[in-house]
Amino acid sequence: MSATQSILDGYIVEQQFALNEKISPRTSARYRAMTNGLPFVEFGGRIYIPIEEARDWLRNRIKRPNRRRQAA
Numbered sequence: 001m002s003a004t005q006s007i008l009d010g011y012i013v014e015q016q017f018a019l020n021e022k023i024s025p026r027t028s029a030r031y032r033a034m035t036n037g038l039p040f041v042e043f044g045g046r047i048y049i050p051i052e053e054a055r056d057w058l059r060n061r062i063k064r065p066n067r068r069r070q071a072a
Contacts, residue, residue, distance in 0.1 A: 014040065014047040017054070 012020070018028040031038035032047070039053040 008043070008048060010052060011041065011048040011050050014049055017049045 014028055014032075015025055018025045021028075028038065028049075032040050038057055039050055041048045041050065
């Protein structure tokens with residue numbers, strides 16, 4: 001690891017994550033509290049969201065229509 005790299009590269013503070021994604025910090029906290037919820041790390045008394053893992057978490061939540069079900 002070089003002198004310019006941080007151990008927190010690839011992580012974002014939860015408040016900034018919520019602001020960037022246009023959700024409230026409370027919504028972000030609810031996502032974290034869910035079973036199989038939003039991944040996070042607590043470090044130095046702050047909550048950090050790992051960006052790539054958050055993307056994977058969101059990808060795993062994609063819902064697809066049931067193709068066997070006929071439209072009404």
